[in-house]
Amino acid sequence: SGGSTTHTVRAGETLSGIATAYPGVTWQQIAQANRIPAPYTIRPGQRLTIPAQRSAPASREPFPGASFFRVGTDSPIITRMGRRLVEEGCSHYRVGPGPRWSDADRRSYSAWQRKLGFTGADADGIPGRTSWDRLRVPRG
Known part of the structure; x- marks a missing residue:
């Protein structure tokens, strides 16, 4: 656990793809933390707050x-x-x-x-x- 981190969106990335890089965090949590409404569009260069992991995901x-x-x-x-x-x-x-x-x-x-x-x-x-x-x- 710990505090949140920041992720800068690269061309071609999706919320679900970004979420896989942060075990224990779902794309829905990222969207909610950044107030991204449906259809969940993100753009290169956008800085996203990645919420703190809820638990030790490997366990x-x-x-x-x-x-x-x-x-x-x-x-x-x-x-x-x-x-x-x-x-x-x-x-x-x-x-x-x-x-x-x-x-x-x-x-x-x-x-x-x-x-x-x-x-x-x-x-x-x-x-x-x-x-x-x-x-x-x-x-x-």
């Missing part, structure tokens, strides 16, 4: 994408996610958590989404980037 599992979380997925990422859900008081596990994506994982994740204030289809138990990043799943 966190990056969001693997919603399609990762489906029947048949078997990964230690699922186990580590489940352990974090248990720590957050969102467990619907009878046994486990384990590496295979299950209905207990989905119900537990839905409880986490509701704890964050999501409702309806936004609390369906399928991880999204915002809820995943807030869960802070450790890397293996």
Whole structure:
């Protein structure tokens, strides 16, 4: 962590491309910090404030994408996610958590989404980037 830094935009750069150079910071955070409205246009020479990283990014599992979380997925990422859900008081596990994506994982994740204030289809138990990043799943 620490304070913010400044990035000078070079020709051809995009907010998402710039964000990849600053682990732990999303392009949306850069846009918000610099009050850049949609369609998020930046220009060469523009100086952007890069917000401070939220956590030690190397120690966190990056969001693997919603399609990762489906029947048949078997990964230690699922186990580590489940352990974090248990720590957050969102467990619907009878046994486990384990590496295979299950209905207990989905119900537990839905409880986490509701704890964050999501409702309806936004609390369906399928991880999204915002809820995943807030869960802070450790890397293996």
